[in-house]
Every structure is written in C-alpha cells, then in structure tokens.
Amino acid sequence: MSDRLAVRLGPLVLRNPILTASGTFGYGLEFTDFVDLAKLGGLCTKGLSLKPHAGNAPPRICETPAGMLNAIGLQNVGVEAFRREKLPKLRALGATVIANVWGDAEEDYVAVVEALEDAEGVAAIELNISCPNVSRGGMLFGNSPELTAALVAKVRAATKRPLIVKLSPNAPDLVASAKAARDAGADILSLINTLVGMAIDPETAKPRLSFGTGGLSGPAIRPIAVRMVYQVARALPDAPLMGIGGIASLEDALEFLAAGAAAVQVGTANFKEPGVAGRLVAELDVWCAARNVAAASLVGRAQAGRAPAREAGAEG
Amino acid sequence: MRADHRARHLRTERYGPGLFSSILEAPAFARAVRPGQFAMLEIPGRVRPYLRRAYSVADARPESGEVEFLVKTIGAGTAALEELPTGSPVGLLGPLGNVFSLDDVPRGARVAIVAGGIGAAPFPLLYRALAEAGIAGDLFLGGRGEKDLAFRRRFDGIVNGRTHLASDDGALGEKGFVTEVFRSHARQTPYARVFACGPMPMFRALAKIVSELRLPAEFSTEAEMGCGFGVCLGCVIPAAEKPFLVSCTEGPILPPEKVAWEKL
Numbered sequence: 037m038s039d040r041l042a043v044r045l046g047p048l049v050l051r052n053p054i055l056t057a058s059g060t061f062g063y064g065l066e067f068t069d070f071v072d073l074a075k076l077g078g079l080c081t082k083g084l085s086l087k088p089h090a091g092n093a094p095p096r097i098c099e100t101p102a103g104m105l106n107a108i109g110l111q112n113v114g115v116e117a118f119r120r121e122k123l124p125k126l127r128a129l130g131a132t133v134i135a136n137v138w139g140d141a142e143e144d145y146v147a148v149v150e151a152l153e154d155a156e157g158v159a160a161i162e163l164n165i166s167c168p169n170v171s172r173g174g175m176l177f178g179n180s181p182e183l184t185a186a187l188v189a190k191v192r193a194a195t196k197r198p199l200i201v202k203l204s205p206n207a208p209d210l211v212a213s214a215k216a217a218r219d220a221g222a223d224i225l226s227l228i229n230t231l232v233g234m235a236i237d238p239e240t241a242k243p244r245l246s247f248g249t250g251g252l253s254g255p256a257i258r259p260i261a262v263r264m265v266y267q268v269a270r271a272l273p274d275a276p277l278m279g280i281g282g283i284a285s286l287e288d289a290l291e292f293l294a295a296g297a298a299a300v301q302v303g304t305a306n307f308k309e310p311g312v313a314g315r316l317v318a319e320l321d322v323w324c325a326a327r328n329v330a331a332a333s334l335v336g337r338a339q340a341g342r343a344p345a346r347e348a349g350a351e352g
Numbered sequence: 353m354r355a356d357h358r359a360r361h362l363r364t365e366r367y368g369p370g371l372f373s374s375i376l377e378a379p380a381f382a383r384a385v386r387p388g389q390f391a392m393l394e395i396p397g398r399v400r401p402y403l404r405r406a407y408s409v410a411d412a413r414p415e416s417g418e419v420e421f422l423v424k425t426i427g428a429g430t431a432a433l434e435e436l437p438t439g440s441p442v443g444l445l446g447p448l449g450n451v452f453s454l455d456d457v458p459r460g461a462r463v464a465i466v467a468g469g470i471g472a473a474p475f476p477l478l479y480r481a482l483a484e485a486g487i488a489g490d491l492f493l494g495g496r497g498e499k500d501l502a503f504r505r506r507f508d509g510i511v512n513g514r515t516h517l518a519s520d521d522g523a524l525g526e527k528g529f530v531t532e533v534f535r536s537h538a539r540q541t542p543y544a545r546v547f548a549c550g551p552m553p554m555f556r557a558l559a560k561i562v563s564e565l566r567l568p569a570e571f572s573t574e575a576e577m578g579c580g581f582g583v584c585l586g587c588v589i590p591a592a593e594k595p596f597l598v599s600c601t602e603g604p605i606l607p608p609e610k611v612a613w614e615k616l
Contacts, residue, residue, distance in 0.1 A: 062583040069354050090595035093615075097578045097586030099403050104578060108585050111596075254402060307579035308394070308404055310445070311356055 040324050041317070041331045043077070045276035045298045046223040048160050048198040050077040050132060053331050054289065054317045057280050057303035058083055058136035058162060058202070059108065060253075061313075063122040064129075070310035074130030075317055077299055080226075081118065083138045083164045086147045088114035092169065098235050098244040103254020103282065104304060105233050107169040107247035110138060115151045127157035134200065138164040140173040142190050149194045161197050163188065163222075166204030166229035168251045178204035178229075181216035192221030200278065203227040203268075205257075210264055211271045218275050226278035226301065227268060228261045254304040258282030262295050269296025269336060284312060286319040293331070294338040354581070357381045357444040361436045362418065368502030370425035371470075373410065374433050378444050379417030385409050387454075387478040388572060388605045391446035392580035393421070394429075395436065401429045404445060406577045406600070408474040408549070410506075419444070422473040422503060448580045449604045452478055452547055452570055459486035461544040462513065464567075466492045466534050466558060468550025472503040474572050478547060479510045487544075490537070494518040494530020494554070501525070531557040538565055545569065552616060559608035573606050575599040590615035 041052035056064075058080040064073055073079060091111025098105050113121070115137070126133050135158050139145040145163065152158050165184060167174035177183045188201055201217040203210065205228035214225055230251025235244040243249070261281020269277055279297030283289055284305035292300045305312045324331055359378035366372045381391070392404035411420040425434050436442070452474075457463060463482070465475050472493060482489045490513035495501045501517055501524050517525025518533040526533050531554055538546075538561070548558050549572035562569040578584035582601035590612040591597040597606060 060583065066581055066583050070356060091585065091588070093590070094586075094588050094596075095576060096588065097576060097584060099401055102399065102402055104403060106578070106584070106586060111585050111588075307584050308402070309356065310579070310581065 040329070041321055043298050043332050043335075045278070046198065048224060050299060052077040052317050052320065053293065053299035054313055054320060055134070055278065055299055055301045056080060056306055056313050057301035058164065060303040060306045063118065064126055064131055064133070065122060067306070067310055068129065071314040073126065076132065076313055077317070078132035078134050078159060080134045080136045080162050080301060082112045083110045083136045083167065084112055084115045084118050084148055085110065085138055086115060086144050086151070088112065088117065093246045095244060095246055098250070100233070100235055100252065101256055103252055103256035105235055105245060105250035105252055106230070107245045107250040109169050109247065110167055110174070115148045119152065119155050123155060123157050132159045133157055134160045134162050136162040136164050136202070138167060138174060142187050144173070145187060146190050146194045149191050153195055153197070158197060160200055160224070161191070161195055162200040162202055162226060163191055164202050164229070166202050166206070168204070168206060168230060168232045168249065169247055175204050175206060178213060179207045181209065181212045184213050185216040185220040188217050188220035188222050198223045200224040200226050202229055204229050205231050205260065205264055211268060214268045214272055214275065218272060224276045224278060225268065226280060228257070228264050228281050231257055231260065253282070255282040255284060258288060262291055265292055265297050266295040266338065269339060284309070286316055286323060289316055289320065290323075290334065293334040294336070296336040296339055298332070298335045353384065354446055354448060355380065357446070359419065359442040359444040361438060361440045361442055363438060364434065364436070367505055368499055370434070371502045372423055372434055373506065374421045374423055374436070376419050376421075376442055376444065377417050378419045381444055381447060382412040382417050382419050383414045385412045385419065385447040385477070386451040387481045388452035388474055389447040389449050390580070390604060391444045391448065392577070394443040395432050396441050396443055398432060401427070403578055404443070404580065405429050406580055408572060409447065409477055410473050411476040411480065420476070422470065422506065424470040445580060449600055450602070452481070452605055454481055454485050454487065457485070457487055457544045462488045462490065462541060463545045463547060464490050464492060464534060464538065464541075464543045466530060466546060466548040466550070467494070468530055468554040469495045469500045470503070471548070471550030471554070471572070472506065474549055475547070476506060476510060479507070479512065483512055488513040490541070491515045492518065492530050492534045494533070494550070496520045498523040529557065530554065531561060534558070535561050538567065543567055548572070555608070556613050559611070559613050562608060569608050570605050571608050571611075573599055573604050573611070
C-alpha cells in the first residue's frame, strides 16, 4: 500500500483513513483470520474500564431495519488484562491500536488512561463519553458540554498520547459538546456513537432488550452521522474528525471524507463481514490510484462553497 | 480454518411445510466443520435480514463438498432460504463455535441424543462421528405434534441405536414430553453421555433430569447472535460460576451445569 492513503489527524499519522470502531472489533485479535491488522489505519478496542466489567443481562441485541440495537453494557476484560494479554499480540501483528476507555466517574477514566500511559503499542486514546447503555458514566458525560470539558481536561493532563473524544449523537447540542471537548484539549473528535433507540415485542409488549433502550447502529444511522460530521466540520474547521456511522462500502467511507472526516471507523459492518475494513483499504487504494489523488485530498470536499446558514434548522 | 466462505445453493429437500434441508456446495467448509459447530449464514444482496443468522451445521460430506442445514421457516431470512434457486450464492462464515466431545467416550459405549423439533438440526453430523467412533446413539425426538416430528425422516438409516418418538398430543410415538420418555429409558440404560438440542423448556427439564440421574450432558444452546465469533457479545447466557458465557465462542455446546437456567 502506497503513501497516497496516509492521513494526518493532528498529532496522529495513520497509514490510511480506514479504522474499525470500538465495540465492533473486539480486541482486534478475533479478526486475524479475516483481516491483516497491519493494513488497517487503526483499530479501536472494546471500551476498557479499570476493572473487568460483566455488562448487561441478555437479551442484549436485536435486529432493526438496516441495523441493530445493542445494550451490551461495555462488557470488557479490564485494562490490566488488555495490557497483559492483548496488547503484546497486537504489537506483534503490527496493528495501530487506539485504546477506547470509559469509566463511571472522572477518576476512573483517568485511572484507565494512567494504566496505559507507559504501555508500548498504544497509538492514541479514545475517550468514550457517549455509551448509552450504562447507568453511570458514558453518555452522561457526553451529553453535557460542562461535564465533557471537565473530564477531557482531567484526562488531557494524564496522557501525552493523542487524545480522541468520541461524541454522542444524543447530546442536546452536538457542536457545543464538540467545542467543549476541543477547548479542553481533545486532539481529535470521533463521531457518532450509537443513537438511543428502542424496540418492543408486539406480542408481549415488552422491550426487546433487557436494558429497555439500546444504541442504534448500522446503515440506518448513516445519513444522520454524515450530517453530524458535516456540521461539526463546518463549526470547527481545524478539528480533525473521525467519521462513524453505518459504513459498509467504499462509497460510504468517501461520503464521510467528503463531509469533513479525515478518517473513518467501520462499525456494525464488521459483524456481518469480518473482512470489510481490509476490503475498504484495498478498494480505497484502487480508487485513489485510478484518479491519481491522495486520500488526504478527499477530506471536506462537500464543505467547499456551501453557505453555513443551512445548519440552523438541523440543530436538534 | 474459519473463513468467510462463498457457498453455492445446490438443492432443498422438504420434510413438511416450512421444514427443509438446505444443501450447499462449500468444499473447504465441509472439510473443516466438526459436529456441533455452526455457521453465520447470509444470502448476499438481501436487505432483510441485515445481520447474518446462526445455523447449526446438520451434515457435511467432504467427498462431495456438500454442507447441509436443517431449517424451519420462521422469518424473512429462512423464507428466502426455502425459496432459494439452485446456484444462488450464500455467504457462510465459519465453521464457528465449539464441538460435541466424543474423545473420552469409549468405543462400544451408548449415548443418548435428545432433540425437540428443529433441535434435531445438529445431529446428523454427530451420527456420522458416532458411527466412525463405534459408539451407539439412541435418538429421542419430540415435538408438539406429528408436524414437528417431520425431521425424523432425515434420520432414517443413520441412527445406530433405538429411535424413540414423542409428541405432546400423542399423534406420533409416545404421548408426552420427550424429556419424560428419555427419563424412563435413561433409568435403565447407563448412557455415557447425553447430547441435546431444543427449546428452552426442554433444556430446563432435561437439565434437571440429567442432574438427578448424574449423566454427563452437552446441550447445543441457542442465543441471538450478532456476529458469531465473540465480538459483539450479544449472545451471552447467564452462567453458574461467572456472570455470563459467550454462547458463540464458549459454546454453543455447553454442559448444563454451567448454565444458570433459573435466570433464563
């Protein structure tokens, strides 16, 4: 793969703009039969907490039109087991690892980041302030610009690594949250996490998920995600963005780049087609080669010549 | 090795309304799969269902490259599979999951296979392994009525033990639950192992019976799966000694004592 796919997001240089999204790619090692991890722009780990976390009771997932709802509840092995058992293998495979971290409270986030600070093989930290499936922490931080700012500032002080903040599409004012994260020291913003949704069994009249609500993902949310990336890119033209939301094809990835994302994360499609991210890297290379363009030149093309006034009506 | 196989639909064999075998050509898969494993199946290009679905592998014939699934039509995906034209591509991710264990069952021993309705799905391939290992297997197949027992025909000529049918309404075989029919025979026959697959009430009842009779057992469990290879963590089952078992990677074959049935 040539340099034409390399992208820079602030302090983070990636070999290409195709990454995999947290919660949809395990710890990466589950995919080695399907993807050469070294060929990806990067992989975001399952959300790591200080202690192992069991997650929510089943049923945890259900299919919805062109997507799915999940309320896994951030089940993970904990940061120590990740460091000990997963990270060395990822390093050996040449993966660019982005550690996604979460906690119930500010000090938990900081503790996870500190536990990784001297670990070799972590390219960046992604702060999950947007998980809708836990009763504490997660989205509660992301939905308030004040809490976002306070948390990001504390984590910023705890790490020298590139810091990505994953934004919640459920925030009352996405642009305000994005600004708060950037002003508090986020190098990069990733968006969007899942949208809060619900499905009810018409026979039993009970929610299909034991948690009640869940996070909606898959192609169903793609237009919303594209709009949000476009909107944040417009409001914060200097902020490097990673676009996430229902990406399953090269066209989808190009759409996000055009909207203003410098890189993208493939999510739910990994469940359906475990080799999808590797396929998109290869397809993007062919696409760029055929047009003799660099991937970095594709970022934000949809922004050019657009009047900023259009955004007012889209504010939720 | 597991892979994202591109299979080809060969033929459908029908046992009754909405009950059929789907036979695919997937030579590498046929060579790799072992009894109890499953595949995540999709018909490419279909919008619904969006996610793949897990199907127990019913049989595999390495010599012809054929892989077979027993299917009951319950929704959009199974309906599409039932009507699939010959030659159509089918995505087959797998083989996935753990396997029925026979290694510690001695040659000449006798095992029991207890299946409810579509729970018959994983057992033709197990019978192939039993025959090779010289182990006899008694089949206990149950259902609500005669219709649910249509899959019995798939077992004609492959059961190297006795066959016991049971139906709730008594229309075919013994009247009553298959678990009770099994219980009455298991008291007299020292089964080396019990293999089971069926609906949740059957599993619950059978878990009690094998515990009372102190019979080692392996259940082919079912949970809604998003990915099938341990990533989405959607298919967890409440466990006895820890919070959850991940059905797709720690199972689907689980000893019943590892499952917290009261939480299901």
